[in-house]
Each structure stands twice: as structure tokens, then as C-alpha cells.
Amino acid sequence: MTDIFDFEPRVDEYAVMGNPIKHSKSPQIHSLFAEQTQQSIHYTAIQVDSGGFKQAVGNFAAHKGKGLNITVPFKEEAWALVDERSERAEHAGAVNTIKFLNSGKLYGDNTDGVGLVNDLKNNYKIAIASKRVLLMGAGGAARGVLAPLLNEKPAGIVVVNRTQSKAKELAEHFADLGEISGCGYDSLSGQQFDIIINATAASLQGALPPLPDKLVPAEASCYDMMYGQQTPFMQWAARQGVQTIADGLGMLVEQAAESFFIWRKVRPDTGTVLAILRKEISI
Numbered sequence: 350m351t352d353i354f355d356f357e358p359r360v361d362e363y364a365v366m367g368n369p370i371k372h373s374k375s376p377q378i379h380s381l382f383a384e385q386t387q388q389s390i391h392y393t394a395i396q397v398d399s400g401g402f403k404q405a406v407g408n409f410a411a412h413k414g415k416g417l418n419i420t421v422p423f424k425e426e427a428w429a430l431v432d433e434r435s436e437r438a439e440h441a442g443a444v445n446t447i448k449f450l451n452s453g454k455l456y457g458d459n460t461d462g463v464g465l466v467n468d469l470k471n472n473y474k475i476a477i478a479s480k481r482v483l484l485m486g487a488g489g490a491a492r493g494v495l496a497p498l499l500n501e502k503p504a505g506i507v508v509v510n511r512t513q514s515k516a517k518e519l520a521e522h523f524a525d526l527g528e529i530s531g532c533g534y535d536s537l538s539g540q541q542f543d544i545i546i547n548a549t550a551a552s553l554q555g556a557l558p559p560l561p562d563k564l565v566p567a568e569a570s571c572y573d574m575m576y577g578q579q580t581p582f583m584q585w586a587a588r589q590g591v592q593t594i595a596d597g598l599g600m601l602v603e604q605a606a607e608s609f610f611i612w613r614k615v616r617p618d619t620g621t622v623l624a625i626l627r628k629e630i631s632i
């Protein structure tokens with residue numbers, strides 16, 4: 350009688366898909382999570398051309414793929430592609446995490462919002478409950494975080510956007526989840542907020558949305574979803590005397606941790622990984 354041993358190493362494959370993808374920190378973050386939690390995974394970055402997303406996901410599944418992160422510009426396409434969605438992904442209209450189920454079906458979630466909320470609450474100790482929140486921007490980034498933000502029961506969220514109609518549409522879409530309204534920047538004077546979150550693409554262009562003075566007291570918090578530089582919005586917050594000013598590096602690590610949990614059912618410690626990344630970008 351011969352015993353048959355299967356020595357094939359069992360490494361589960363994960364990846365992030367997007368375009369461009371070269372500068373993604375996700376492979377580093379997930380490798381650090383895997384090392385820390387002793388999970389046997391391999392995580393890569395895959396650049397996908399426009400029109401090739403569905404096929405790329407199919408190919409990945411066929412090669413032992415267990416899960417994917419999806420980034421710009423494919424989050425909406427991923428939302429349309431998956432078979433099942435979490436409630437928060439349903440609301441966001443975008444999927445950043447895919448899990449390949451044993452049934453062969455694709456499960457889609459969106460961890461961006463919970464990543465932001467966890468960074469605010471756990472890393473910066475900023476409570477959202479009962480706070481007046483201003484969310485700048487009405488594109489995909491804003492839409493992706495609104496359900497988890499409203500879930501924290503703020504006193505209210507005002508969505509402000511350069512194109513006012515998009516802010517109003519977004520507010521209407523989320524009105525069933527809590528107190529939310531939309532407006533243009535010229536409606537902000539005379540108002541005050543406890544938390545301002547920048548979800549616009551303005552920082553990418555080195556631009557500052559037209560915010561009036563006296564919008565925030567010193568105890569307020571200003572959060573830019575971008576990371577890697579002191580953005581014009583963060584500089585504006587400093588000029589206004591705001592004490593807590595944050596970039597989006599923690600959100601990046603926290604959304605990754607939530608994806609890791611969805612795939613592996615293990616929650617990594619984000620603090621140590623965030624400290625490594627913070628040291629590398631040195632701001």
C-alpha cells in the first residue's frame with residue numbers, strides 16, 4: 350500500500366487591480382498583515398487595461414485567486430460584475446473588495462467608508478456621533494464613505510460640491526440613512542462644522558475648494574482622504590487654527606484591514622503597519 354502525500358504548498362492568491370497601479374501600497378500592506386497574522390497568502394498588483402476588467406477577474410479566479418481589491422477606475426465596474434453585494438457596497442455604487450466564494454460566485458463589498466470611520470475613531474480618537482460633518486465632493490470617493498459615516502449617527506452631514514446639483518442628488522440618495530443635505534460652497538458662510546472631510550480631487554491638482562473663513566472652531570478636525578503630502582486643504586486647516594489635521598494614510602491601511610478580515614476572518618493590527626508606512630512617507 351502506498352501513502353499519497355500532497356506536498357503542494359497552499360498559498361492563496363490575492364491582488365489589487367487598477368490603472369495605474371504601479372504606486373499602490375496594497376501589496377506591501379497585505380504582505381505585512383499576512384506576516385503578522387501568519388496567514389499563507391501571496392498578494393500582487395495587476396494593471397488592467399480599459400475594457401479588460403471582466404476578463405482579468407475571470408483569469409485571476411481561474412488561477413487560484415481567492416480575493417481582489419479593486420481601485421480606480423474599476424470600482425463601479427466591479428459593482429456591476431459581482432453576484433452578491435454587502436449593503437454598504439450596494440449604497441456606495443462601488444466595490445473595492447471581491448471575495449471568490451466556494452460556489453464560484455463573486456461577493457462584493459466596499460471597505461472605504463469603514464476604513465475612514467475606523468481611522469477617525471480608533472487612530473485619531475475622533476467621535477462622529479452627534480457631530481456636524483461637512484463632506485466635500487460628490488464623486489465616487491464621497492459616495493463610497495457616506496453609508497458608514499451616517500451609520501455613526503452624526504448630528505448631520507452636509508455634502509458640498511462645486512457642481513451643486515451633484516451634492517443634492519447624493520444627499521437624496523442617502524436620505525433614508527440619516528440627516529443629510531447637499532449644497533454649493535457659496536451656501537457655507539455663517540455655518541460651522543466639527544469635522545470636515547475632503548473627498549474631492551482638488552488636492553490632486555494642488556487646489557483648495559473655496560471654503561469661507563470661520564467654518565471651523567479650533568477643536569474641529571479636518572481630514573483629507575489624500576496622503577503623501579501636506580495638501581492645500583490641510584494647510585488651510587492649519588491657518589484656521591484647527592488642532593487635529595489628518596491625511597488619508599490611516600484610511601488606506603484601515604480599509605485594507607477590513608478587506609483582509611473579509612477574506613481571512615482574521616483582523617490584523619493596523620497600528621504597527623501604519624507606523625511603518627508613516628515612516629516611509631515621512632510626513
Ligand code: ATR
Nearest residue numbers: 486487488489490491511512515549550551556558
Ligand atoms: P472620485 O472618484 O475621486 O471622487 P470624481 O468622481 O471625478 O472622482 O469626483 C471628483 C470630485 O472632486 C467631484 O466632486 C468634483 O467636483 P465636481 O462634481 O464639481 O466636478 C470635485 N473636484 C475636483 N476638482 C475640484 C476643485 N478644484 N475644487 C473643488 N472640487 C473639486
